Amino acid sequence: MFTGKYYKTTWHLALLCGLFCTTLTSYADAPEDYDFTEYDVGIQRAKQSGKKVFLYFGRYGCGYCDKTNKESFSDATIKQYYSSNYELVYVDAEGGNRLTLPSGEVISEQQFGARLKTLVTPYFLFLEPDGTPILKVPGFKTKADLLKLHKFIHEGHYKTTAFNNFK
Numbered sequence: 001m002f003t004g005k006y007y008k009t010t011w012h013l014a015l016l017c018g019l020f021c022t023t024l025t026s027y028a029d030a031p032e033d034y035d036f037t038e039y040d041v042g043i044q045r046a047k048q049s050g051k052k053v054f055l056y057f058g059r060y061g062c063g064y065c066d067k068t069n070k071e072s073f074s075d076a077t078i079k080q081y082y083s084s085n086y087e088l089v090y091v092d093a094e095g096g097n098r099l100t101l102p103s104g105e106v107i108s109e110q111q112f113g114a115r116l117k118t119l120v121t122p123y124f125l126f127l128e129p130d131g132t133p134i135l136k137v138p139g140f141k142t143k144a145d146l147l148k149l150h151k152f153i154h155e156g157h158y159k160t161t162a163f164n165n166f167k
Contacts, residue, residue: 038097072146122138149163
């Protein structure tokens with residue numbers, strides 16, 4: 001049994017390690033070199049700019065999120081189209097951070113994902129500037145998929161046809 005100074009030092013190290021590991025496992029990664037913001041900030045920016053919102057639900061440790069980030073979001077054309085035409089929002093599908101919906105309701109990121117039925121990650125949503133959903137798209141997306149999604153939304157095809165018919 002540990003006693004005295006050694007016990008206190010060991011206990012403090014264990015506590016710090018626990019806090020560090022908890023912080024690491026609750027963090028989710030957005031694509032590098034993009035200006036993704038929190039939900040509340042993105043919705044406010046969209047209301048001011050008139051741009052639609054591209055919302056990315058991801059989570060730490062998601063292999064398909066990592067694959068999408070590395071293989072698709074690393075493309076310069078994708079970055080240019082998405083950064084120029086949308087307010088970019090990232091939500092941690094397992095996160096406990098609170099966000100405020102346009103209605104004023106405050107819920108956690110995880111609750112928001114459950115409400116929108118984002119059962120897998122990555123999960124992408126395109127929203128009107130007021131937060132109204134336009135299109136929900138689950139799973140890994142290639143560069144070609146992301147370009148087609150951009151064209152569908154940016155050119156307004158979503159107003160007259162379903163995405164499955166647009167393909």
